[in-house]
Amino acid sequence: MRVGLLTPYAWDVPGGVNFHIRDLAENLIARGHEVQVLAPADDERDLPPYVTSAGSTIPVNYNGSTARVSFGPIVSRSVERWLKEGAHDVVHIHEPIVPSVGLIALRAATAPVVATFHSSQQRSRAMIVANPLLQPGLERISARIAVSEAARRTVVEHLGGDAVVIPNGVDVGRFAQAAPDQRWQGTPEAPTIGFLGRIDEPRKGMQVLLGAVTAVRRVHPGARFLIAGRGDIDEALKTAGLPRDSVEYLGEISEADKLALFASLDLYVAPQTGGESFGIVLVEAMSGGAGVVASDLVAFRAVLDDGASGRIFRTGDSGDLARALLDALGNPEETARLKRYARTAVARYDWSTVAARILDVYAMVTATEPERRGLLTRIFRGRR
Amino acid sequence: MSGAEVALIAIGVLAIVGVVLVNLAQRIDRLHRRVISSRSVLEGQLVKRAEAAAELARTDALDPASTLIVGEAAWNAAVQAPRLVSGTSDLAQTGAERGLVESELTMALRAALGDEEDLEALRGRPETAAALEGLEQACYRTQLARRFHNDAVVATQRLRQNPVVPLLRLAGRAAMPATFEMDDEVFRGTPSG
Numbered sequence: 282m283r284v285g286l287l288t289p290y291a292w293d294v295p296g297g298v299n300f301h302i303r304d305l306a307e308n309l310i311a312r313g314h315e316v317q318v319l320a321p322a323d324d325e326r327d328l329p330p331y332v333t334s335a336g337s338t339i340p341v342n343y344n345g346s347t348a349r350v351s352f353g354p355i356v357s358r359s360v361e362r363w364l365k366e367g368a369h370d371v372v373h374i375h376e377p378i379v380p381s382v383g384l385i386a387l388r389a390a391t392a393p394v395v396a397t398f399h400s401s402q403q404r405s406r407a408m409i410v411a412n413p414l415l416q417p418g419l420e421r422i423s424a425r426i427a428v429s430e431a432a433r434r435t436v437v438e439h440l441g442g443d444a445v446v447i448p449n450g451v452d453v454g455r456f457a458q459a460a461p462d463q464r465w466q467g468t469p470e471a472p473t474i475g476f477l478g479r480i481d482e483p484r485k486g487m488q489v490l491l492g493a494v495t496a497v498r499r500v501h502p503g504a505r506f507l508i509a510g511r512g513d514i515d516e517a518l519k520t521a522g523l524p525r526d527s528v529e530y531l532g533e534i535s536e537a538d539k540l541a542l543f544a545s546l547d548l549y550v551a552p553q554t555g556g557e558s559f560g561i562v563l564v565e566a567m568s569g570g571a572g573v574v575a576s577d578l579v580a581f582r583a584v585l586d587d588g589a590s591g592r593i594f595r596t597g598d599s600g601d602l603a604r605a606l607l608d609a610l611g612n613p614e615e616t617a618r619l620k621r622y623a624r625t626a627v628a629r630y631d632w633s634t635v636a637a638r639i640l641d642v643y644a645m646v647t648a649t650e651p652e653r654r655g656l657l658t659r660i661f662r663g664r665r
Numbered sequence: 666m667s668g669a670e671v672a673l674i675a676i677g678v679l680a681i682v683g684v685v686l687v688n689l690a691q692r693i694d695r696l697h698r699r700v701i702s703s704r705s706v707l708e709g710q711l712v713k714r715a716e717a718a719a720e721l722a723r724t725d726a727l728d729p730a731s732t733l734i735v736g737e738a739a740w741n742a743a744v745q746a747p748r749l750v751s752g753t754s755d756l757a758q759t760g761a762e763r764g765l766v767e768s769e770l771t772m773a774l775r776a777a778l779g780d781e782e783d784l785e786a787l788r789g790r791p792e793t794a795a796a797l798e799g800l801e802q803a804c805y806r807t808q809l810a811r812r813f814h815n816d817a818v819v820a821t822q823r824l825r826q827n828p829v830v831p832l833l834r835l836a837g838r839a840a841m842p843a844t845f846e847m848d849d850e851v852f853r854g855t856p857s858g
Contacts, residue, residue, distance in 0.1 A: 417688075417692050419820075420692060420695065420696055420699075420820050420824070421695065423699060423703065423813060423817070424809070424813045424816075425816065441819070441820075441823070442816045442819055442820060443812060443815075443816055445808075445809055445812055638805075641802070641805060641806050641809060642809055644806065645706055645710070645806055645809045645810045645813060646703075646706075646813065648702075648705075648706045648709065
């Protein structure tokens with residue numbers, strides 16, 4: 282099958298949607314399908330062979346984050362060219378309502394369109410204004426996928442219609458087999474607590490985590506906080522009123538280091554305050570064997586099976602996070618029990634399951650014939 | 666304002682109205698095609714599901730009574746019941762009849778397959794595992810196909826509520842599509858959850 286995948290976000294900026302697309306593409310290729318990805322990219326040199334650049338990016342504020350997206354006449358033309366040359370059996374657009382290449386492709390695609398909705402969000406003002414304009418494009422989607430119940434609810438409430446839920450995939454085996462790194466392994470006196478995510482983006486909850494540091498240190502003076510991700514750590518610490526040495530900043534870490542980090546950590550904290558629809562990082566941390574402490578978001582609760590796989594604290598509440606962390610460090614047996622449950626619970630997110638389900642969706646839309654093109658044929662060939 | 670100017674403005678307005686209407690007609694046309702093609706996919710999947718059920722019944726996976734009931738229900742669904750894709754008959758009516766027959770197959774399968782423990786036992790036996798897996802995939806795909814079809818139907822119905830559509834016959838002679846309703850949950854866990 283010839284599959285065309287589109288992402289609205291710049292390929293060179295690490296992010297959940299693009300990682301998902303990369304893994305999906307590689308899994309489908311491994312199963313013998315032909316896959317092409319169209320993505321905005323400023324630097325075309327380091328793209329994998331299956332990725333085509335749609336053009337350079339422009340930063341816009343969207344869903345509480347700054348996203349780098351592409352639009353404009355040049356981009357529009359390159360989308361059309363890519364679709365034409367690709368001759369895909371199915372075009373799979375991710376985040377189709379983000380104003381970027383996906384939205385453009387929705388109008389131009391002639392193959393059946395599958396769309397995946399990743400984010401769960403409040404209806405933005407731009408979306409309300411644009412909705413009548415969006416509608417004709419949305420009508421071209423033959424199958425809608427939501428990555429979680431939360432994302433599905435967003436689709437149902439804001440766009441009308443329904444979506445099937447297929448979670449994001451994780452290569453569970455790769456995380457489970459990763460070797461720990463001594464630098465990040467904790468000891469009973471100095472347990473390690475980790476965070477991975479953009480530091481300067483408020484909804485990622487960095488400040489919530491920093492707010493709990495002092496309270497945890499009071500009971501466990503040796504506890505080490507390992508922070509990884511893009512952003513200005515000094516600025517974040519200054520805002521929290523903490524000295525520079527209260528956390529260890531690892532910077533942006535490589536994929537290999539991420540595997541080692543999750544295999545090494547005693548606890549992983551997900552302090553996000555909203556806008557998360559899935560929580561793939563939780564599945565990765567659980568697969569790697571770290572204990573998980575997460576904020577009480579609908580998506581996180583679902584991934585953690587309502588607390589059977591990890592501890593949940595009140596969203597945005599540093600005091601409650603400190604309580605949960607101390608509980609996790611103080612009851613190692615209970616923490617081990619949660620980890621054991623988590624290791625089996627992650628199987629449903631493994632790519633072998635997820636890719637098969639996505640292929641089922643493709644099969645259910647490609648059995649339909651592609652659209653006839655041409656204005657005149659459409660008007661004069663009758664409306665049946 | 667001269668007569669020529671009035672005429673020019675009138676032509677301009679008419680042109681704009683024309684473009685809007687052609688656009689609307691195109692959208693309806695595209696949705697109708699989505700309804701028709703997704704319905705034919707659904708029809709194909711329903712037949713595959715019934716065949717997979719009959720296949721499972723043939724493997725002596727089920728007790729003799731269940732075998733008979735599932736076999737009968739599968740035959741009804743695959744052969745006896747009205748088809749969803751046909752040129753002439755009233756599709757809303759056939760859809761309702763077919764939905765009942767398919768729901769009966771679902772209920773027969775649910776009763777025959779038992780609970781999670783019974784399923785595990787079937788999965789453990791190599792001669793039944795393949796048939797069960799085939800049925801699971803067919804059931805999942807049927808749920809997908811039905812969801813996608815009903816999505817297209819609902820979108821079409823919504824667009825055709827626009828009062829201009831019946832007034833100018835923008836939907837042509839196409840009948841208003843109806844959603845396909847059936848109990849499709851043979852195994853626990855629908856695509857939605």
